[in-house]
Amino acid sequence: MHVIAVTNQKGGVGKTTTAINLSSGIALRGKKTLLIDIDPQGNATSGLGIDTRKLERTVYNVLLNPEQINDTILNTSIDNLYILPSNADLVGAEIELVTVEKREFRLKNAINHLMNFDYIIIDCPPSLGILTLNAIVASKSLLVPMQSEYYSLEGLSRLLKTIKMVKKELNPSIEIIGIVLTMYDSRNNLAKCVFEEIKNHFGEKLFNTIIPRNVKLSEAPSHGQPIFTFEPNSRGSISYQLFVNEFLERSKHY
């Protein structure tokens, strides 16, 4: 079972868009896939067409009672794709978990109760707090979406420091499977500079597939669908198809 956290504390870099389209793409290739939404915004949940206000149970309940995970997972409109949903209740967990025993291992405990999933993808909030720590501790590898912009580049070194700390103290086997550039505008000089910078520092970690800015990707969530069923011939869909292929190839070695 592959467990991958999609994380970057910089906001708006395409974590949710990548988590939804990666998990859907893997499911559409016949692998049983679980998408875990551990962001109180609940964007991965609503982006797949589930009403976050009507949920009886969410990942919040699971963090407090890990053994309940199998009763909290929902189907989605995509074959082979399941979701552990989230909503605003999760904001309470950040405070409540501070005083709980082994608070960083709650999600990992919960995942141990799961059976026969091939891939688990975790969509993280834009922070390095207790929820993201739970995701990193529960994962075997990390996928880092990034925009080709100054603040994103700045945030990367901070993220790498945190990952080093987690690797030393909480999860020795964690590795970065790769960095994927999103919302890339090839006419933009800054984007090219940042791209060169990342290629120099992180070479083989950078995925070859680059996701361009494509309005269909920002329209798909309002229809509750991944890009592959919303607009299959768009540049967004084609680039995420290539990314899923490249990702699956690379994940064989993790």
Add this chain to the structure above:
Amino acid sequence: MHVIAVTNQKGGVGKTTTAINLSSGIALRGKKTLLIDIDPQGNATSGLGIDTRKLERTVYNVLLNPEQINDTILNTSIDNLYILPSNADLVGAEIELVTVEKREFRLKNAINHLMNFDYIIIDCPPSLGILTLNAIVASKSLLVPMQSEYYSLEGLSRLLKTIKMVKKELNPSIEIIGIVLTMYDSRNNLAKCVFEEIKNHFGEKLFNTIIPRNVKLSEAPSHGQPIFTFEPNSRGSISYQLFVNEFLERSKHY
């Protein structure tokens, strides 16, 4: 003294870009202005050319010892603009503040020690945790930058709920001064739909000035400057100049 928090828990909507350019624009009109960076990412700090790794003291120290605020404020390259800087140390505060007395009032206490600023602008992180709560409690009004996209619209109702709760329990005088649309692409149908939706629900709260997507705005922080000094004739600079005018006019009534 006007105290305004720039907040939206949705990531990447232009909070920092708006906080830097609003505070600079106000300072360039001759008003003594303080920009408070309460985001552990420290983007407002580095976006004004200050190295976040070389700071001896930050807003983190001030939250633990509010009376030290005057010794922690730095000059910037802009006349009349000062900054209370931030860096990654602030991540520790989220855990440490949980057990502290009146934890939501630390920043408000600190601001009470300040003298003769005309405007204080607070750049918030993309979350509704203890740091954003401190900013909302310390403020008289809230400025909400928003992208014209589905997830941003979804997040707005959540933000309004939180503000209602804070108004009832922690800061009865807080008001939303307005919502400003950022990175707006007028060729994009989704953007037009979201714009209409916000106009219908929030009418007079929506600022008339709309900030277009403009690459110069994303280049300016890598030069440590606000848009007005980096590229004064760009669409980004012109639209933020208009926004500062509209904002100052409106803030007279708060």
